[in-house]
Structure formats: C-alpha cells, structure tokens
Amino acid sequence: MEHEARSGRLPARHADDGQSLLVVDDLKTHFEVPAGAVRAVDGVSFSLARGRTLGVVGESGSGKTVLSRSIMGLNTTANAVTTGSVKYAGDELVGKSIKAKKALWGAEMAMVFQDPMTSLNPVVTIGRQLTEHVRYHLDMGKKEAEDVAVALLRSVHIPEAEKRLGNYPHQMSGGMRQRVCIAIALACGPRMLFADEPTTALDVTVQHQILNLLAEQQSDRAMAMILVTHDLGVVAGRTDEIMVMYAGRVAEKAPTAKLFTQLRHPYTQGLLWSIPKVTQPKHTRLNAIPGRPPNLIDPPPGCKFAPRCAYAQDLCRSEEPQLRSIDSSDHVFACHFPVGTPEGDAAFERNVAAEFAPALAAAGKLRASEEVEG
Amino acid sequence: MAGSGTAHLRPADEVMLQVTDLVVEFPAGRGRTVKAVSGISFDIAAGETLGLVGESGCGKSTTGRALLQLPRPTSGSVVLDGENLVGLDAATLRQRRTRLQMIFQDPISSLNPRRTIGDVVAEPLNVWGPKDKDEQWNIVARTLDQVGVDPGPARYKRPHEFSGGQCQRISIARALVMEPQLIICDEPVSALDVSIQAQILNLLDDLKAQHGLTLVFIAHDLAVVKNISDRVAVMYLGKMCEISEADELYARPAHPYTELLLGSSPVPDPEVDVDSVRVIEGELPSPISPPSGCRFRTRCPFADEICATEEPTMRRVGDDHYVACHHPLIEPIDGVPASVSTGVDGGLEPSK
Numbered sequence: 001m002e003h004e005a006r007s008g009r010l011p012a013r014h015a016d017d018g019q020s021l022l023v024v025d026d027l028k029t030h031f032e033v034p035a036g037a038v039r040a041v042d043g044v045s046f047s048l049a050r051g052r053t054l055g056v057v058g059e060s061g062s063g064k065t066v067l068s069r070s071i072m073g074l075n076t077t078a079n080a081v082t083t084g085s086v087k088y089a090g091d092e093l094v095g096k097s098i099k100a101k102k103a104l105w106g107a108e109m110a111m112v113f114q115d116p117m118t119s120l121n122p123v124v125t126i127g128r129q130l131t132e133h134v135r136y137h138l139d140m141g142k143k144e145a146e147d148v149a150v151a152l153l154r155s156v157h158i159p160e161a162e163k164r165l166g167n168y169p170h171q172m173s174g175g176m177r178q179r180v181c182i183a184i185a186l187a188c189g190p191r192m193l194f195a196d197e198p199t200t201a202l203d204v205t206v207q208h209q210i211l212n213l214l215a216e217q218q219s220d221r222a223m224a225m226i227l228v229t230h231d232l233g234v235v236a237g238r239t240d241e242i243m244v245m246y247a248g249r250v251a252e253k254a255p256t257a258k259l260f261t262q263l264r265h266p267y268t269q270g271l272l273w274s275i276p277k278v279t280q281p282k283h284t285r286l287n288a289i290p291g292r293p294p295n296l297i298d299p300p301p302g303c304k305f306a307p308r309c310a311y312a313q314d315l316c317r318s319e320e321p322q323l324r325s326i327d328s329s330d331h332v333f334a335c336h337f338p339v340g341t342p343e344g345d346a347a348f349e350r351n352v353a354a355e356f357a358p359a360l361a362a363a364g365k366l367r368a369s370e371e372v373e374g
Numbered sequence: 375m376a377g378s379g380t381a382h383l384r385p386a387d388e389v390m391l392q393v394t395d396l397v398v399e400f401p402a403g404r405g406r407t408v409k410a411v412s413g414i415s416f417d418i419a420a421g422e423t424l425g426l427v428g429e430s431g432c433g434k435s436t437t438g439r440a441l442l443q444l445p446r447p448t449s450g451s452v453v454l455d456g457e458n459l460v461g462l463d464a465a466t467l468r469q470r471r472t473r474l475q476m477i478f479q480d481p482i483s484s485l486n487p488r489r490t491i492g493d494v495v496a497e498p499l500n501v502w503g504p505k506d507k508d509e510q511w512n513i514v515a516r517t518l519d520q521v522g523v524d525p526g527p528a529r530y531k532r533p534h535e536f537s538g539g540q541c542q543r544i545s546i547a548r549a550l551v552m553e554p555q556l557i558i559c560d561e562p563v564s565a566l567d568v569s570i571q572a573q574i575l576n577l578l579d580d581l582k583a584q585h586g587l588t589l590v591f592i593a594h595d596l597a598v599v600k601n602i603s604d605r606v607a608v609m610y611l612g613k614m615c616e617i618s619e620a621d622e623l624y625a626r627p628a629h630p631y632t633e634l635l636l637g638s639s640p641v642p643d644p645e646v647d648v649d650s651v652r653v654i655e656g657e658l659p660s661p662i663s664p665p666s667g668c669r670f671r672t673r674c675p676f677a678d679e680i681c682a683t684e685e686p687t688m689r690r691v692g693d694d695h696y697v698a699c700h701h702p703l704i705e706p707i708d709g710v711p712a713s714v715s716t717g718v719d720g721g722l723e724p725s726k
Contacts, residue, residue: 021690028669058566059496059567059569060567081414115408119535140650173657174430177659204596204635204640205635205638205653205654206429206593206657208637208648208651208653209654212649219629231640233566233639233640233642234640236641236643237643237644237645237647237648256644257644260642260644271569272642273572273599274571275642276572276597276600277641277642278597278624278636282621283601283602284601286576288572288573289574292537292569325536335624352421362376368577368578369519369521369522369580370524371573371576371577
C-alpha cells in the first residue's frame with residue numbers, strides 16, 4: 001500500500017547517528033497583552049535526533065505547551081511574537097508563511113492534543129477526519145484513502161475498523177477517541193510527533209495503553225517524539241531525555257536516568273518530592289513546593305524560582321543563572337546552588353537555620369496552611 | 375469479582391457510617407436502566423479516611439453523592455450514627471445534611487463566580503449558624519486562616535481572582551464552617567498541578583488531625599489515595615472488588631483488578647520497566663447491561679466458568695483485608711463466605 005511505503009520511507013536508523021532532525025535555538029514566544037508582554041517561552045534551545053523521545057515537564061504555565069506549538073508554528077494569533085530559530089531537517093521554520101507551513105503540518109510534523117473530545121470535530125465522521133489530510137497531502141482518491149484509514153485504525157488497535165469509519169466522536173470512549181487522534185496524527189507518516197499531555201484526560205489503565213501505543217508507533221516508524229506532560233511518572237520509563245521547564249525557561253535537561261538519580265535543580269527535586277508514590281507508606285508527609293509559579297508579565301528579578309526555592313540565596317534574587325553543567329555535558333541546569341553539591345547543601349542548611357519557608361517545606365517542617373500560593 | 379457480600383463490615387457500634395447494599399440506578403430511556411452502583415457495602419469509623427478508587431464509570435462518585443442522598447439511592451441503607459438517612463423526610467434530611475459536606479473536583483466552577491469569598495464561605499452559616507454578621511465573619515475568618523487563605527484581602531474578592539489551588543482551599547473552608555462529621559471529597563486534587571496537589575493533600579491531613587474529621591476520599595490516582603487514606607476500597611462497574619487497610623492493599627493486592635490497576639499507575643522511576651507490566655485489555659463494559667457473575671470477568675486474566683455464573687462475595691484474606699473474587703491472588707482465610715448471590719443483574723439482593 002502506498003501509505004505504508006510512504007510512512008516506511010525512513011530507514012530505521014540508530015538513534016545516535018549524530019544528525020539532529022530538529023534544532024531549536026534561543027526560541028522565544030511572547031504574547032502582547034494590554035498589561036505587557038507575557039514571556040511564555042523565553043529562550044529555549046535543544047536538539048532532537050530521529051527516533052528519540054524528549055519529555056518536556058513542568059507545571060501549568062511553565063510554557064511547555066506554548067513551546068511545542070511555537071516549534072510547529074501554530075501560534076498564529078496577531079499578538080504572538082516568535083523569535084529565535086527552529087530548524088527542521090535543516091529548514092528554518094520561524095518566519096515561514098502559513099501556506100509554506102501547511103505543507104509540513106500533518107505530513108512532516110503532527111500533534112496529538114490533550115483532550116480527544118474537543119480536538120475531534122463532533123459533527124464529522126471519524127472516516128472523514130482520518131482521510132481529509134491523507135487526501136490533501138498524499139493526493140489520494142476517496143476509496144484509496146479509506147483503505148489507508150482502515151489500516152491506520154487497525155494499527156492503533158481499534159476493533160472493527162471498517163465500521164468505525166462511519167462513527168461520530170461521541171459514539172466512542174475517551175481512550176478510543178485518543179487512538180483516533182493518534183491515527184490521524186500518524187496518517188501521513190510524519191517524522192516528528194508532538195504529544196501534548198496525550199493521557200491527562202484518561203484513566204490510568206487507558207493511559208498505560210495509549211503510552212504503549214505511542215511508543216510502539218514511534219519505534220515502528222522511527223519518529224522523533226516530544227512528550228509534553230506535567231507528570232514525571234509518565235515520562236520516567238518512556239523518554240530518552242527530559243527537559244524540565246519553569247517560567248518559560250529550561251531549568252534542567254538530562255538523560256532520563258540521570259535526571260532522576262542525579263538531579264541538580266531544586267525545582268526538579270521539588271516536583272519529584274511532590275508526587276505521592278505507591279511505595280511510600282500511607283500518610284507520608286509530602287514535601288510540597290510552597291507558593292505557585294510567577295506572573296510571566298512581571299517575573300521576579302534573578303532566578304524566577306527563587307521565591308519558592310529551598311536553596312535560594314541573595315545571589316539568586318539578583319542574578320539569573322545560566323544553563324551549565326558540572327559532570328557531563330549532556331546534563332545541564334540553571335542554578336547557582338545546585339542540589340547535591342557542597343555549595344547547594346550549605347545554602348539549604350543556611351535557609352533551614354534562617355527558617356526560610358520553602359526550606360522548611362522541603363524539610364517537611366511547614367504547616368500546610370503556610371504553604372500558601374501567595 | 376466485583377461482588378457483593380457484607381463479610382467485611384465491622385460491628386455497627388464501632389463505626390460512624392454504615393452503608394449496606396447500596397443501589398443507585400438511573401433511567402436511560404427505552405426502559406433501560408444504568409446500574410451505576412449495584413449493591414455495595416462499606417463502613418467508616420470516626421476519624422478514619424476511606425479512599426474510594428476505580429476507573430471512570432465505576433460508580434465511585436455516584437456512591438459519594440448517594441451518601442448525601444443526592445440523589446436518593448434506589449435501595450439500600452446509609453446509616454449515620456444509628457439513623458438511616460435513606461427514607462428520611464425532606465425536612466429532617468436537610469438538618470442531617472449539615473453533618474455531611476462535600477468538596478468537588480473542579481474548584482473554580484464549584485464556587486459561584488458572582489459572589490465574594492466572604493459570602494460564599496458564610497453561606498452555610500446564613501442557614502444554620504449564627505445570624506449576627508460579625509460573629510459569622512469571625513468563624514469564616516478563622517476557617518479561611520486554617521486553610522491558608524488570608525481572610526482580610528480575600529473577603530471581598532471573587533473566585534476568578536484566585537488560582538485553582540486557592541479556590542480549592544476556599545471550597546475546603548466552605549465545607550469546614552459547618553464543622554461537619556463527614557466530608558466527602560470527590561477528586562479534590564485531580565484538576566491541580568502536582569506541586570499544588572501536594573499542598574492540598576498536606577492540608578487535608580493537617581485539618582483532619584485538627585478537627586478530628588472523617589473523610590471519604592474519591593480519586594482515580596492510586597498513589598494519591600494511598601497517601602491520604604487509612605483504608606482503601608477498590609470499585610469496578612458499580613461493585614466493590616476489594617477493601618483493605620491501605621498499606622496492606624498496596625503491598626499485597628488480592629484482586630486481579632487491583633493488581634492491574636497498580637501496574638498501570640505511572641511510577642516516577644526510570645528503573646521501573648514499563649513494558650513488563652501487564653496491561654488491562656479492552657474497556658469498561660456498559661453499566662446498562664453489565665456482564666453476568668463477576669463483572670470484571672470480561673477483562674480478567676483468570677476468569678473461568680464459575681466467574682460467568684456466580685457472583686463472588688467478600689472473603690477475608692488478611693487482617694482487615696477482604697476481597698470479592700473466585701480466584702484471589704491471596705488464599706482466603708475463612709473458607710466459604712456466608713452468603714452467595716447469583717444472577718445477571720449482579721445480585722442486587724444478596725441472600726442473607
């Protein structure tokens with residue numbers, strides 16, 4: 001089938017062939033609003049090779065969704081300003097016209113969104129939504145496109161695929177709808193897949209099925225994938241690298257295993273400690289991060305995490321830390337007093353002694369009514 | 375699995391709330407009914423937190439609401455301090471409800487956007503508390519302070535001026551002003567970021583100690599439920615699968631469904647091999663025509679003939695650990711259970 005020929009056009013390469021499919025350099029996206037500029041993405045750089053998965057993690061408002069939309073060029077409102085560089089297979093995307101980007105959307109890069117109900121059109125059949133861009137990009141006839149659609153639905157493990165083509169989204173469960181969204185995203189055999197919180201709206205059992213499906217499709221098709229989520233548990237076993245974002249910037253980026261074992265940024269530590277784990281006994285006190293993410297129109301000076309950080313010193317409140325590494329170049333973080341270093345430990349001890357609230361919270365010594373989000 | 379039976383209930387004088395054979399059904403048109411909750415029983419001792427966990431559609435929220443008689447259950451009993459709430463007349467029920475409060479999932483839409491925070495939190499007092507405004511404000515201010523909301527600035531603000539986490543704190547304050555005996559928390563943290571979720575879980579634990587609260591905590595996240603609960607009940611398609619002391623349930627799950635749920639739960643540890651986990655295949659069957667016998671049998675790896683014909687009942691597998699399954703992962707202690715019920719409807723009336 002032509003579709004399979006096309007999606008299989010990329011020979012499965014070794015992940016580290018040294019050639020990056022996507023290179024993002026100093027990407028910034030600002031939204032102009034009456035109160036000023038919302039710096040949603042504020043200077044993010046990374047590269048991603050074919051067949052690799054990058055996890056992007058952060059709280060709501062950390063800029064992770066805007067980042068993936070900026071890379072694809074989906075922020076098309078008049079008040080959105082994107083600067084910097086996004087090179088996809090050597091081709092600069094920032095500044096491209098919508099018409100030029102249309103050739104890429106769906107065909108080269110595709111996105112799976114969080115809510116499968118609202119990302120599907122409720123009054124159009126599954127079959128038409130699946131075949132629409134197949135016919136547009138691959139120039140197929142109706143019958144041929146329908147064959148492709150059936151094959152796609154089978155590949156995402158939807159039973160009775162032929163019957164499903166005539167269904168409307170409301171006739172399917174949330175998990176089934178997300179499978180359809182994935183099938184739509186994969187239809188033209190993209191080389192780059194963005195999955196923006198693909199499982200947040202789903203049950204844990206269905207979440208597991210969908211994450212397995214994404215991993216299976218990714219390795220079958222040698223796609224690069226960016227998995228955006230707020231849940232470190234989701235990215236732990238399923239990514240090669242993780243990028244933690246805070247207030248539109250990269251806080252820490254490392255290979256997955258290293259991020260969990262040798263984390264350096266206090267924010268990463270705070271996120272990890274906030275998650276209740278099934279291995280902990282019941283009523284384990286969670287070391288919550290006090291406060292909440294900053295206002296992106298008028299962020300605090302210096303390190304934007306400083307007001308909530310257990311390690312913050314005067315230096316952090318005046319000077320913004322730059323990304324650096326100490327042991328290996330693939331593990332970078334933006335922190336003056338990194339976790340697990342002598343200067344970091346000393347800073348933490350000083351803060352506990354001074355009864356600085358975030359440090360007390362990290363030490364589990366703060367009452368919950370004082371962990372206020374100020 | 376997913377069976378009936380009352381072997382797990384404790385003596386009535388040791389518990390504050392006892393629910394027996396609770397059934398909630400909704401008309402679905404054309405003479406069909408949605409069997410949302412089909413004969414579950416559980417009890418809660420004073421000061422205890424019971425976690426209710428299961429997939430969407432398992433009836434956990436319906437159960438929580440049925441405790442408040444919202445709506446009134448189709449059959450069964452909800453006994454609070456020796457008094458059956460089912461069948462009470464509207465006026466008496468209205469009085470009893472002051473002892474039960476609820477916290478909802480979406481903190482922003484559960485607060486009236488046009489009213490000030492001072493008003494929203496004082497509303498229950500307007501009906502049942504002191505009528506004097508200053509006295510009311512004293513209570514409201516003290517409660518807001520306990521949940522970590524600065525009462526002064528908050529008094530004349532409206533919900534949109536607060537973040538989701540702050541709104542959830544305000545909802546908790548609203549539930550607390552009546553000094554209820556029992557608070558039903560329906561997915562109170564699932565709409566929040568992990569950092570804020572941790573703050574709210576810590577807050578609920580603190581408030582529980584301070585006020586001696588009894589909580590029913592409904593959630594789909596197993597780790598969250600374990601963190602807050604003393605006992606945990608696992609539900610599937612309107613039935614109870616397993617109920618146990620929390621640490622025991624997670625250490626030694628006895629029901630195949632519980633084990634599969636635990637395996638699906640994402641663990642923030644890259645060492646855990648996600649591919650080795652057995653995945654639950656398929657989807658939840660329709661609650662309009664649930665499977666005969668054990669309701670989980672259509673997705674259960676151990677299902678055989680007996681599961682299709684006979685509904686399992688609760689059996690004891692450990693101290694304070696009960697499971698409704700024909701093929702539990704732990705050998706039951708007491709042999710044959712006292713009651714066995716059968717039927718396509720899932721045995722709404724277990725024989726006594």
